[in-house]
Amino acid sequence: xxxxxxxIQILFKAPQIIGIxxxxxxxxxxxxVQNLLEAIRDALKKEVTAQGTxxxxxxxRAGLFKRVIRRWALxxxxxxxxxxxxxxxxxxxxxxx
Numbered sequence: 001x002x003x004x005x006x007x008i009q010i011l012f013k014a015p016q017i018i019g020i021x022x023x024x025x026x027x028x029x030x031x032x033v034q035n036l037l038e039a040i041r042d043a044l045k046k047e048v049t050a051q052g053t054x055x056x057x058x059x060x061r062a063g064l065f066k067r068v069i070r071r072w073a074l075x076x077x078x079x080x081x082x083x084x085x086x087x088x089x090x091x092x093x094x095x096x097x
Contacts, residue, residue: 043068 027033047068048054055061074084 039072040068043072047071 044064047064051064055064070081074081077084079087
């Protein structure tokens with residue numbers, strides 16, 4: 001009896017579930033998301049090649065990912081790491097005044 005009730009619930013809720021899955025696939029399949037994922041992949045390959053080894057611990061992997069995202073963001077802002085540090089220092093000075 002419970003199997004029949006479960007099947008009835010699935011039939012009534014299937015259009016909602018299909019709609020949610022379709023929306024997720026549309027987002028993941030969009031060109032912008034694909035470009036972002038490719039940029040992250042390329043940056044990770046470049047960073048790992050520069051280091052020569054893959055990170056072994058979770059904290060090392062998290063640090064690698066943070067460095068890659070920071071470099072990607074700075075490249076999108078057309079700033080070097082030094083320019084960004086200077087910008088942050090100036091904004092912190094302004095917030096304390």
